[in-house]
Amino acid sequence: MLTYRFLALFLIVTLLYSPCSLAQTTKQPADLIVTGMVVTMDASRAIYDDGAVAISGDTILAAGPRTEIESRYTAHETLDARGKLVLPGFINGHTHVPMTLFRGLHDDVTLNDWLYKYIFPAEAKNVTEEFVRWGTRLAATEQIRSGVTTFADMYYFEDAVAEETKKAGMRGILGETFIDFPAPDNKTNAAMLAYTEKFLQKWQGDPLIHAAPAPHSIYTCSQKTLQDAAALARKYHAPILIHLAEMKKEWDDSLKNNGMSPTQYLDKIGVLGPDLTGNHCIFVDEADRKTLAEKHVGCTHNPSSNMMIASGVSPVPEMRAAGIAVGLGTDGPAGSNNDLDLMEEIDLAAKLAKITKMSPLALNAKAVVEMATIDGARALHMEKEIGSLEKGKKADLIVISLDAPNAVPMYDVYAQVAYSLKASDVETVIIGGRTVMKEHKLLTVDEAAAVAKAREYKKSIAASLGME
Ligand SMILES: [Zn+2]
Numbered sequence: 001m002l003t004y005r006f007l008a009l010f011l012i013v014t015l016l017y018s019p020c021s022l023a024q025t026t027k028q029p030a031d032l033i034v035t036g037m038v039v040t041m042d043a044s045r046a047i048y049d050d051g052a053v054a055i056s057g058d059t060i061l062a063a064g065p066r067t068e069i070e071s072r073y074t075a076h077e078t079l080d081a082r083g084k085l086v087l088p089g090f091i092n093g094h095t096h097v098p099m100t101l102f103r104g105l106h107d108d109v110t111l112n113d114w115l116y117k118y119i120f121p122a123e124a125k126n127v128t129e130e131f132v133r134w135g136t137r138l139a140a141t142e143q144i145r146s147g148v149t150t151f152a153d154m155y156y157f158e159d160a161v162a163e164e165t166k167k168a169g170m171r172g173i174l175g176e177t178f179i180d181f182p183a184p185d186n187k188t189n190a191a192m193l194a195y196t197e198k199f200l201q202k203w204q205g206d207p208l209i210h211a212a213p214a215p216h217s218i219y220t221c222s223q224k225t226l227q228d229a230a231a232l233a234r235k236y237h238a239p240i241l242i243h244l245a246e247m248k249k250e251w252d253d254s255l256k257n258n259g260m261s262p263t264q265y266l267d268k269i270g271v272l273g274p275d276l277t278g279n280h281c282i283f284v285d286e287a288d289r290k291t292l293a294e295k296h297v298g299c300t301h302n303p304s305s306n307m308m309i310a311s312g313v314s315p316v317p318e319m320r321a322a323g324i325a326v327g328l329g330t331d332g333p334a335g336s337n338n339d340l341d342l343m344e345e346i347d348l349a350a351k352l353a354k355i356t357k358m359s360p361l362a363l364n365a366k367a368v369v370e371m372a373t374i375d376g377a378r379a380l381h382m383e384k385e386i387g388s389l390e391k392g393k394k395a396d397l398i399v400i401s402l403d404a405p406n407a408v409p410m411y412d413v414y415a416q417v418a419y420s421l422k423a424s425d426v427e428t429v430i431i432g433g434r435t436v437m438k439e440h441k442l443l444t445v446d447e448a449a450a451v452a453k454a455r456e457y458k459k460s461i462a463a464s465l466g467m468e
Pocket of ligand 1: 094095096243279331
Protein backbone atom coordinates (compact mmCIF):
# COMPACT_ATOMS: atom_id res chain seq x y z
CA MET A 1 0.00 0.00 0.00
CA LEU A 2 2.78 2.35 0.98
CA THR A 3 4.61 1.49 -2.21
CA TYR A 4 1.56 2.47 -4.30
CA ARG A 5 1.23 5.75 -2.42
CA PHE A 6 4.89 6.43 -2.96
CA LEU A 7 4.58 5.64 -6.66
CA ALA A 8 1.52 7.91 -7.02
CA LEU A 9 3.34 10.73 -5.26
CA PHE A 10 6.38 10.20 -7.47
CA LEU A 11 4.21 10.35 -10.61
CA ILE A 12 2.47 13.57 -9.49
CA VAL A 13 5.80 15.23 -8.68
CA THR A 14 7.24 14.13 -12.03
CA LEU A 15 4.23 15.42 -13.97
CA LEU A 16 4.23 18.71 -12.11
CA TYR A 17 7.86 19.51 -12.52
CA SER A 18 9.01 17.86 -15.70
CA PRO A 19 7.34 20.24 -18.22
CA CYS A 20 8.92 23.13 -16.36
CA SER A 21 12.41 21.66 -16.33
CA LEU A 22 11.98 20.58 -19.97
CA ALA A 23 11.15 24.17 -20.95
CA GLN A 24 14.31 25.31 -19.27
CA THR A 25 16.53 22.96 -21.22
CA THR A 26 14.69 22.32 -24.51
CA LYS A 27 14.42 24.94 -27.22
CA GLN A 28 11.36 25.14 -29.42
CA PRO A 29 11.91 23.97 -32.98
CA ALA A 30 11.78 26.51 -35.82
CA ASP A 31 12.38 26.05 -39.53
CA LEU A 32 14.42 29.19 -40.04
CA ILE A 33 16.05 31.89 -37.92
CA VAL A 34 17.04 35.12 -39.66
CA THR A 35 19.46 37.37 -37.78
CA GLY A 36 20.17 41.03 -38.54
CA MET A 37 19.02 44.54 -37.72
CA VAL A 38 15.32 43.81 -37.41
CA VAL A 39 12.97 46.69 -38.20
CA THR A 40 9.67 45.20 -37.06
CA MET A 41 7.12 47.94 -37.96
CA ASP A 42 5.03 46.50 -35.07
CA ALA A 43 2.76 48.78 -33.00
CA SER A 44 5.69 50.14 -30.97
CA ARG A 45 7.90 50.35 -34.12
CA ALA A 46 10.50 48.25 -32.28
CA ILE A 47 13.92 48.01 -33.93
CA TYR A 48 16.42 45.38 -32.74
CA ASP A 49 19.95 46.37 -33.77
CA ASP A 50 21.14 42.82 -33.07
CA GLY A 51 17.87 41.05 -33.67
CA ALA A 52 16.40 37.85 -35.03
CA VAL A 53 13.18 36.43 -36.46
CA ALA A 54 12.18 32.80 -35.86
CA ILE A 55 9.95 31.21 -38.49
CA SER A 56 7.94 27.98 -38.59
CA GLY A 57 6.23 27.01 -41.83
CA ASP A 58 4.79 30.21 -43.30
CA THR A 59 4.45 31.97 -39.94
CA ILE A 60 6.61 34.10 -37.65
CA LEU A 61 7.10 32.50 -34.21
CA ALA A 62 8.83 35.53 -32.70
CA ALA A 63 10.91 38.59 -33.46
CA GLY A 64 13.21 40.15 -30.88
CA PRO A 65 16.78 40.51 -29.64
CA ARG A 66 19.00 37.82 -31.20
CA THR A 67 20.23 36.38 -27.87
CA GLU A 68 16.64 35.97 -26.67
CA ILE A 69 15.44 34.35 -29.91
CA GLU A 70 18.47 32.04 -30.04
CA SER A 71 17.91 30.98 -26.42
CA ARG A 72 14.29 30.08 -27.13
CA TYR A 73 14.42 28.54 -30.60
CA THR A 74 16.55 26.10 -32.53
CA ALA A 75 16.25 26.01 -36.32
CA HIS A 76 17.10 23.61 -39.16
CA GLU A 77 18.37 26.59 -41.09
CA THR A 78 19.77 30.00 -40.22
CA LEU A 79 20.23 33.06 -42.37
CA ASP A 80 22.98 35.22 -40.96
CA ALA A 81 22.13 38.76 -42.05
CA ARG A 82 24.03 40.52 -39.27
CA GLY A 83 25.12 43.96 -40.46
CA LYS A 84 22.12 44.04 -42.81
CA LEU A 85 18.53 45.23 -42.50
CA VAL A 86 15.67 42.79 -42.01
CA LEU A 87 12.32 44.39 -42.85
CA PRO A 88 8.76 43.26 -43.52
CA GLY A 89 8.34 42.71 -47.26
CA PHE A 90 7.11 45.77 -49.14
CA ILE A 91 3.50 45.94 -50.30
CA ASN A 92 2.72 47.23 -53.78
CA GLY A 93 -0.90 48.27 -53.29
CA HIS A 94 -1.79 48.97 -56.90
CA THR A 95 -0.55 47.78 -60.28
CA HIS A 96 -1.46 46.01 -63.51
CA VAL A 97 1.38 43.47 -63.80
CA PRO A 98 0.76 41.98 -67.27
CA MET A 99 1.25 45.49 -68.68
CA THR A 100 5.02 45.03 -68.21
CA LEU A 101 4.91 43.87 -71.84
CA PHE A 102 3.62 47.33 -72.88
CA ARG A 103 6.37 49.11 -70.94
CA GLY A 104 7.37 52.27 -72.78
CA LEU A 105 4.96 51.65 -75.67
CA HIS A 106 3.89 55.29 -75.84
CA ASP A 107 4.80 57.84 -73.23
CA ASP A 108 4.57 61.60 -72.94
CA VAL A 109 1.00 61.74 -74.23
CA THR A 110 -2.24 62.62 -72.41
CA LEU A 111 -3.95 59.84 -70.49
CA ASN A 112 -6.88 60.03 -72.87
CA ASP A 113 -4.65 59.64 -75.95
CA TRP A 114 -2.60 56.93 -74.29
CA LEU A 115 -5.73 54.92 -73.46
CA TYR A 116 -7.76 55.36 -76.63
CA LYS A 117 -5.07 55.70 -79.32
CA TYR A 118 -2.54 53.20 -78.02
CA ILE A 119 -3.41 50.97 -75.08
CA PHE A 120 -6.97 49.89 -75.85
CA PRO A 121 -6.05 48.97 -79.46
CA ALA A 122 -2.84 47.29 -78.28
CA GLU A 123 -4.77 45.29 -75.68
CA ALA A 124 -7.49 44.30 -78.13
CA LYS A 125 -4.88 42.93 -80.54
CA ASN A 126 -2.40 41.34 -78.14
CA VAL A 127 -3.76 40.45 -74.72
CA THR A 128 -4.30 36.70 -74.40
CA GLU A 129 -3.97 34.35 -71.48
CA GLU A 130 -0.42 33.51 -72.61
CA PHE A 131 0.49 37.21 -72.79
CA VAL A 132 -0.80 37.68 -69.23
CA ARG A 133 1.28 34.74 -67.98
CA TRP A 134 4.53 36.09 -69.44
CA GLY A 135 3.81 39.62 -68.25
CA THR A 136 3.16 38.33 -64.74
CA ARG A 137 6.39 36.29 -64.74
CA LEU A 138 8.41 39.32 -65.81
CA ALA A 139 6.67 41.47 -63.19
CA ALA A 140 7.33 38.89 -60.47
CA THR A 141 11.08 39.05 -61.08
CA GLU A 142 11.04 42.85 -61.06
CA GLN A 143 8.88 43.11 -57.94
CA ILE A 144 10.83 40.52 -55.95
CA ARG A 145 14.03 42.37 -56.85
CA SER A 146 12.63 45.55 -55.27
CA GLY A 147 11.57 43.77 -52.08
CA VAL A 148 7.87 43.43 -52.87
CA THR A 149 6.30 40.38 -51.25
CA THR A 150 2.60 41.29 -51.68
CA PHE A 151 0.97 43.17 -54.55
CA ALA A 152 -2.57 44.14 -55.50
CA ASP A 153 -3.33 43.79 -59.19
CA MET A 154 -6.10 44.68 -61.59
CA TYR A 155 -6.22 43.22 -65.09
CA TYR A 156 -7.81 40.66 -67.41
CA PHE A 157 -7.38 36.85 -67.31
CA GLU A 158 -6.66 37.40 -63.62
CA ASP A 159 -6.89 33.68 -62.93
CA ALA A 160 -3.74 33.26 -65.04
CA VAL A 161 -2.12 36.11 -63.08
CA ALA A 162 -3.05 34.19 -59.91
CA GLU A 163 -1.53 30.93 -61.16
CA GLU A 164 1.74 32.61 -62.12
CA THR A 165 1.85 34.62 -58.88
CA LYS A 166 1.41 31.44 -56.90
CA LYS A 167 4.18 29.70 -58.88
CA ALA A 168 6.48 32.67 -58.17
CA GLY A 169 5.67 32.24 -54.46
CA MET A 170 4.32 35.78 -54.16
CA ARG A 171 1.31 36.97 -52.19
CA GLY A 172 -1.35 38.69 -54.28
CA ILE A 173 -4.70 40.43 -53.99
CA LEU A 174 -5.66 39.88 -57.58
CA GLY A 175 -8.59 41.69 -59.10
CA GLU A 176 -10.47 40.62 -62.20
CA THR A 177 -11.50 43.79 -64.02
CA PHE A 178 -15.16 44.73 -64.41
CA ILE A 179 -15.54 47.21 -67.25
CA ASP A 180 -18.49 48.17 -69.47
CA PHE A 181 -16.94 47.34 -72.81
CA PRO A 182 -15.85 44.03 -74.33
CA ALA A 183 -12.59 43.21 -72.55
CA PRO A 184 -9.83 40.95 -73.90
CA ASP A 185 -11.14 38.08 -71.74
CA ASN A 186 -14.88 38.61 -71.19
CA LYS A 187 -17.01 40.09 -73.93
CA THR A 188 -20.22 40.59 -71.92
CA ASN A 189 -21.17 41.51 -68.36
CA ALA A 190 -22.69 38.07 -67.85
CA ALA A 191 -19.42 36.40 -68.93
CA MET A 192 -17.48 38.75 -66.64
CA LEU A 193 -19.64 37.84 -63.64
CA ALA A 194 -19.45 34.12 -64.34
CA TYR A 195 -15.67 34.22 -64.84
CA THR A 196 -15.13 36.19 -61.63
CA GLU A 197 -17.39 33.98 -59.53
CA LYS A 198 -15.48 30.90 -60.68
CA PHE A 199 -12.21 32.73 -60.00
CA LEU A 200 -13.30 33.62 -56.44
CA GLN A 201 -14.47 30.05 -55.76
CA LYS A 202 -11.24 28.54 -57.06
CA TRP A 203 -8.91 30.52 -54.74
CA GLN A 204 -11.02 30.43 -51.54
CA GLY A 205 -8.75 29.67 -48.58
CA ASP A 206 -5.50 29.85 -50.54
CA PRO A 207 -2.60 30.95 -48.33
CA LEU A 208 -1.07 33.25 -50.98
CA ILE A 209 -3.79 34.30 -53.40
CA HIS A 210 -6.75 36.50 -52.54
CA ALA A 211 -9.04 36.73 -55.57
CA ALA A 212 -11.06 39.92 -55.91
CA PRO A 213 -13.55 41.64 -58.18
CA ALA A 214 -12.07 44.90 -59.49
CA PRO A 215 -14.66 47.28 -60.93
CA HIS A 216 -12.34 49.54 -62.94
CA SER A 217 -13.80 52.93 -61.96
CA ILE A 218 -17.03 54.94 -61.84
CA TYR A 219 -16.25 56.36 -65.29
CA THR A 220 -16.01 52.96 -67.02
CA CYS A 221 -18.65 51.04 -65.01
CA SER A 222 -22.39 51.64 -64.70
CA GLN A 223 -24.04 51.71 -61.28
CA LYS A 224 -25.26 48.16 -61.91
CA THR A 225 -21.76 46.90 -62.77
CA LEU A 226 -20.31 48.53 -59.65
CA GLN A 227 -23.04 47.03 -57.46
CA ASP A 228 -22.78 43.59 -59.09
CA ALA A 229 -19.02 43.54 -58.43
CA ALA A 230 -19.49 44.58 -54.79
CA ALA A 231 -22.28 42.05 -54.22
CA LEU A 232 -20.15 39.24 -55.66
CA ALA A 233 -17.21 40.23 -53.45
CA ARG A 234 -19.40 40.28 -50.36
CA LYS A 235 -20.91 36.89 -51.16
CA TYR A 236 -17.40 35.40 -50.94
CA HIS A 237 -15.93 37.79 -48.31
CA ALA A 238 -13.45 38.92 -50.96
CA PRO A 239 -11.75 42.29 -51.20
CA ILE A 240 -12.77 44.93 -53.79
CA LEU A 241 -10.26 46.99 -55.78
CA ILE A 242 -11.21 50.15 -57.70
CA HIS A 243 -9.66 53.30 -59.18
CA LEU A 244 -11.14 56.06 -57.03
CA ALA A 245 -11.20 59.78 -57.76
CA GLU A 246 -8.13 59.55 -59.96
CA MET A 247 -8.98 62.24 -62.54
CA LYS A 248 -10.30 65.77 -62.53
CA LYS A 249 -12.68 64.77 -65.32
CA GLU A 250 -14.04 61.96 -63.15
CA TRP A 251 -14.78 64.50 -60.39
CA ASP A 252 -16.40 67.00 -62.77
CA ASP A 253 -18.51 64.34 -64.50
CA SER A 254 -19.63 62.89 -61.18
CA LEU A 255 -20.77 66.30 -59.95
CA LYS A 256 -22.63 66.78 -63.21
CA ASN A 257 -24.17 63.30 -63.54
CA ASN A 258 -24.58 62.23 -59.92
CA GLY A 259 -24.76 65.57 -58.15
CA MET A 260 -21.97 64.51 -55.81
CA SER A 261 -18.29 63.56 -55.67
CA PRO A 262 -17.04 60.11 -56.82
CA THR A 263 -16.53 59.08 -53.17
CA GLN A 264 -20.05 60.17 -52.11
CA TYR A 265 -21.54 58.46 -55.15
CA LEU A 266 -19.86 55.15 -54.32
CA ASP A 267 -21.04 55.52 -50.74
CA LYS A 268 -24.59 56.25 -51.82
CA ILE A 269 -24.80 53.16 -54.01
CA GLY A 270 -23.43 50.96 -51.20
CA VAL A 271 -20.04 50.10 -52.64
CA LEU A 272 -17.77 51.64 -49.98
CA GLY A 273 -16.88 49.40 -47.04
CA PRO A 274 -14.11 47.89 -44.93
CA ASP A 275 -13.31 45.45 -47.76
CA LEU A 276 -12.60 48.09 -50.41
CA THR A 277 -9.31 49.61 -51.53
CA GLY A 278 -9.51 52.80 -53.56
CA ASN A 279 -6.54 53.51 -55.78
CA HIS A 280 -5.16 57.02 -56.24
CA CYS A 281 -7.76 58.95 -54.17
CA ILE A 282 -6.57 62.25 -55.63
CA PHE A 283 -9.82 64.19 -55.73
CA VAL A 284 -11.08 63.60 -52.19
CA ASP A 285 -12.21 66.67 -50.27
CA GLU A 286 -12.65 66.95 -46.51
CA ALA A 287 -16.14 65.42 -46.54
CA ASP A 288 -14.87 62.56 -48.74
CA ARG A 289 -11.96 61.90 -46.39
CA LYS A 290 -14.38 61.73 -43.45
CA THR A 291 -16.54 59.23 -45.34
CA LEU A 292 -13.55 57.11 -46.34
CA ALA A 293 -12.35 57.00 -42.72
CA GLU A 294 -15.81 56.18 -41.36
CA LYS A 295 -16.29 53.39 -43.90
CA HIS A 296 -12.78 52.01 -43.23
CA VAL A 297 -11.88 52.22 -46.89
CA GLY A 298 -8.17 51.75 -47.63
CA CYS A 299 -6.39 53.96 -50.16
CA THR A 300 -3.23 53.62 -52.20
CA HIS A 301 -1.03 56.51 -53.20
CA ASN A 302 0.85 56.20 -56.48
CA PRO A 303 3.32 59.08 -56.64
CA SER A 304 5.09 58.17 -59.90
CA SER A 305 1.73 57.79 -61.61
CA ASN A 306 0.40 61.08 -60.16
CA MET A 307 3.42 62.83 -61.65
CA MET A 308 3.84 60.97 -64.92
CA ILE A 309 0.26 61.44 -66.11
CA ALA A 310 -0.01 64.80 -64.34
CA SER A 311 -3.33 63.80 -62.83
CA GLY A 312 -2.90 65.73 -59.59
CA VAL A 313 -1.48 64.88 -56.18
CA SER A 314 -3.27 62.76 -53.62
CA PRO A 315 -3.65 64.67 -50.31
CA VAL A 316 -1.74 62.03 -48.35
CA PRO A 317 -0.97 64.06 -45.18
CA GLU A 318 -4.64 65.03 -44.91
CA MET A 319 -5.81 61.46 -45.49
CA ARG A 320 -3.46 60.11 -42.83
CA ALA A 321 -4.63 62.83 -40.44
CA ALA A 322 -8.25 61.80 -41.10
CA GLY A 323 -7.38 58.26 -40.00
CA ILE A 324 -7.43 56.62 -43.44
CA ALA A 325 -5.00 53.75 -44.06
CA VAL A 326 -2.88 54.86 -47.01
CA GLY A 327 -0.54 52.43 -48.76
CA LEU A 328 1.73 52.84 -51.76
CA GLY A 329 1.47 51.58 -55.32
CA THR A 330 3.51 51.71 -58.48
CA ASP A 331 0.48 51.67 -60.79
CA GLY A 332 1.69 51.14 -64.36
CA PRO A 333 3.96 49.47 -65.22
CA ALA A 334 3.21 51.07 -68.60
CA GLY A 335 2.06 54.60 -69.33
CA SER A 336 1.73 55.79 -65.74
CA ASN A 337 5.03 54.47 -64.42
CA ASN A 338 7.34 52.34 -66.44
CA ASP A 339 8.65 50.18 -63.63
CA LEU A 340 7.57 48.22 -60.57
CA ASP A 341 10.21 49.52 -58.19
CA LEU A 342 8.35 50.14 -54.94
CA MET A 343 11.46 51.57 -53.26
CA GLU A 344 11.29 54.42 -55.75
CA GLU A 345 7.69 55.10 -54.67
CA ILE A 346 8.74 55.26 -51.01
CA ASP A 347 11.25 57.97 -51.89
CA LEU A 348 8.90 59.85 -54.22
CA ALA A 349 5.92 59.76 -51.83
CA ALA A 350 7.86 61.79 -49.28
CA LYS A 351 9.34 64.18 -51.82
CA LEU A 352 6.08 64.74 -53.73
CA ALA A 353 4.28 65.65 -50.49
CA LYS A 354 7.12 68.00 -49.51
CA ILE A 355 7.13 69.94 -52.78
CA THR A 356 3.33 70.06 -52.98
CA LYS A 357 3.06 71.51 -49.49
CA MET A 358 6.29 73.50 -49.90
CA SER A 359 7.35 72.01 -46.56
CA PRO A 360 10.00 69.37 -45.85
CA LEU A 361 7.90 68.39 -42.83
CA ALA A 362 4.87 67.36 -44.90
CA LEU A 363 5.61 63.61 -44.93
CA ASN A 364 8.68 62.09 -43.29
CA ALA A 365 10.79 59.01 -43.90
CA LYS A 366 9.17 56.95 -41.17
CA ALA A 367 5.70 57.71 -42.55
CA VAL A 368 6.56 56.55 -46.06
CA VAL A 369 8.19 53.34 -44.77
CA GLU A 370 4.95 52.75 -42.84
CA MET A 371 3.02 53.27 -46.06
CA ALA A 372 5.12 50.60 -47.78
CA THR A 373 4.64 48.08 -44.95
CA ILE A 374 2.09 48.16 -42.13
CA ASP A 375 -0.12 50.91 -43.56
CA GLY A 376 0.01 49.19 -46.94
CA ALA A 377 -1.31 46.08 -45.19
CA ARG A 378 -4.06 48.16 -43.52
CA ALA A 379 -4.98 49.71 -46.87
CA LEU A 380 -5.52 46.19 -48.23
CA HIS A 381 -7.29 45.11 -45.00
CA MET A 382 -4.58 42.51 -44.38
CA GLU A 383 -2.93 43.99 -41.29
CA LYS A 384 -3.65 40.85 -39.24
CA GLU A 385 -1.66 38.81 -41.74
CA ILE A 386 1.17 40.96 -43.08
CA GLY A 387 2.93 44.34 -42.83
CA SER A 388 5.10 43.81 -39.74
CA LEU A 389 7.47 41.29 -38.24
CA GLU A 390 5.71 39.90 -35.19
CA LYS A 391 4.43 36.67 -33.73
CA GLY A 392 1.63 35.04 -35.69
CA LYS A 393 2.04 37.04 -38.89
CA LYS A 394 3.08 35.57 -42.22
CA ALA A 395 6.83 35.24 -42.64
CA ASP A 396 7.21 37.81 -45.41
CA LEU A 397 10.56 39.51 -44.96
CA ILE A 398 13.41 41.00 -46.89
CA VAL A 399 17.12 41.42 -46.25
CA ILE A 400 18.73 44.65 -47.48
CA SER A 401 22.50 44.96 -47.71
CA LEU A 402 24.16 47.99 -46.18
CA ASP A 403 27.46 47.59 -48.02
CA ALA A 404 26.92 49.67 -51.17
CA PRO A 405 28.41 53.20 -51.28
CA ASN A 406 24.88 54.66 -51.19
CA ALA A 407 24.16 52.72 -48.00
CA VAL A 408 26.82 54.20 -45.72
CA PRO A 409 26.99 55.75 -43.23
CA MET A 410 23.62 55.15 -41.58
CA TYR A 411 22.30 57.46 -38.85
CA ASP A 412 18.59 56.79 -39.19
CA VAL A 413 17.18 53.56 -40.56
CA TYR A 414 13.93 55.04 -41.92
CA ALA A 415 15.77 57.82 -43.75
CA GLN A 416 18.15 55.22 -45.19
CA VAL A 417 15.29 53.09 -46.52
CA ALA A 418 13.34 56.07 -47.85
CA TYR A 419 16.07 58.19 -49.42
CA SER A 420 19.33 56.23 -49.85
CA LEU A 421 18.78 52.55 -50.41
CA LYS A 422 17.83 51.20 -53.83
CA ALA A 423 16.04 48.11 -55.09
CA SER A 424 19.47 46.76 -56.08
CA ASP A 425 20.39 46.66 -52.36
CA VAL A 426 17.62 44.09 -51.70
CA GLU A 427 19.52 40.83 -51.35
CA THR A 428 17.17 38.14 -50.09
CA VAL A 429 13.38 37.85 -50.12
CA ILE A 430 11.30 35.40 -48.11
CA ILE A 431 7.54 35.05 -48.64
CA GLY A 432 5.47 32.83 -46.35
CA GLY A 433 8.68 31.26 -45.05
CA ARG A 434 9.86 30.35 -48.55
CA THR A 435 13.02 31.95 -49.92
CA VAL A 436 12.17 33.32 -53.37
CA MET A 437 15.41 35.28 -53.85
CA LYS A 438 18.69 34.45 -52.19
CA GLU A 439 21.62 36.84 -52.49
CA HIS A 440 20.14 38.44 -55.64
CA LYS A 441 19.41 35.07 -57.28
CA LEU A 442 15.78 34.42 -58.11
CA LEU A 443 14.69 30.92 -57.12
CA THR A 444 11.05 30.71 -58.21
CA VAL A 445 10.90 32.42 -61.62
CA ASP A 446 13.00 31.84 -64.74
CA GLU A 447 14.17 35.41 -65.11
CA ALA A 448 16.19 34.88 -68.30
CA ALA A 449 13.19 33.30 -70.04
CA ALA A 450 10.91 36.15 -68.94
CA VAL A 451 13.36 38.76 -70.24
CA ALA A 452 13.83 36.96 -73.57
CA LYS A 453 10.08 36.56 -74.02
CA ALA A 454 9.49 40.28 -73.33
CA ARG A 455 11.83 41.13 -76.23
CA GLU A 456 9.90 38.73 -78.47
CA TYR A 457 6.58 40.29 -77.47
CA LYS A 458 7.90 43.74 -78.30
CA LYS A 459 8.29 42.69 -81.94
CA SER A 460 4.81 41.25 -82.30
CA ILE A 461 3.13 44.12 -80.41
CA ALA A 462 4.94 46.75 -82.48
CA ALA A 463 3.98 44.89 -85.68
CA SER A 464 0.33 44.66 -84.60
CA LEU A 465 0.23 48.45 -84.27
CA GLY A 466 2.03 49.08 -87.54
CA MET A 467 5.06 50.45 -85.72
CA GLU A 468 7.53 48.42 -87.75
ZN1 LIG B 1 -4.25 51.79 -62.12
